[in-house]
Amino acid sequence: xxxxxxxxxxxxxGTSVTIGLKSVYGKHLFVDxxxxxxxxxxxxxxxxxxxxxxxSEIVFPKPDVRCVAGHFTxxxxxxxxxxKFVFLREPYARVVSHYSVRGHRAVVSFEDFVRSGENSISxxxxxxxxxxxxxxxxxxxxxxxxxxxxxxxxxxxxxxxxRRVPVYEPTEGEGSLYRKLNGQDFDLYKEAKKIFNRxxxxxxxxxxxxxxxx
Numbered sequence: 001x002x003x004x005x006x007x008x009x010x011x012x013x014g015t016s017v018t019i020g021l022k023s024v025y026g027k028h029l030f031v032d033x034x035x036x037x038x039x040x041x042x043x044x045x046x047x048x049x050x051x052x053x054x055x056s057e058i059v060f061p062k063p064d065v066r067c068v069a070g071h072f073t074x075x076x077x078x079x080x081x082x083x084k085f086v087f088l089r090e091p092y093a094r095v096v097s098h099y100s101v102r103g104h105r106a107v108v109s110f111e112d113f114v115r116s117g118e119n120s121i122s123x124x125x126x127x128x129x130x131x132x133x134x135x136x137x138x139x140x141x142x143x144x145x146x147x148x149x150x151x152x153x154x155x156x157x158x159x160x161x162x163r164r165v166p167v168y169e170p171t172e173g174e175g176s177l178y179r180k181l182n183g184q185d186f187d188l189y190k191e192a193k194k195i196f197n198r199x200x201x202x203x204x205x206x207x208x209x210x211x212x213x214x
Contacts, residue, residue, distance in 0.1 A: 001025065002151055005077050005084040006069035009121055011097040012089040013137045018069045020144065023156030025067040032070030074126035085147065086125055088192045089137035091185040092178060094121070100168045110174050119184040128188065134195045143196075146203045 008014035133150040135143030
């Protein structure tokens, strides 16, 4: 098994991916939940300008950890030098899904939620060239198959939505505001789709070559 880092962007099928990683790494998977100490204190807990917080929060519970997953920025575990991967989602659909979580809707308006996290995904994820694999939530099943090949592991493929809540419907003005403030996130997603299509071609060629050699 390769040592891996999974940057879990909220509402991008990351919980399902983490469950899959658990089926591979078992006790060697470390899920970083340090963000929870900020939940409820600020709507910007996961996009805080000081992320990844301080080094005291980088604590492995066991010395034999081989995979790290969680809501953290791309720089937090870079010191390990392990290959990283990420799953992304169309930005507007993602933020609507994220805001629809009951804990957010109950305490803040959609406009304030948007304003508190401008270009949050691009800041969390950083340069996509640092990732060995980029999956897309919209192509989850295909992404998981390709991830297996790129990572050289066999993953238990589970797709779960643990929070089935009514989806918020932003007004036209709210939608326009989000798009205006998050140009970098939309650019990131466009680049992610290009990378995904390249990976798809590589994966397709792999399968073709395998059949021809069989």
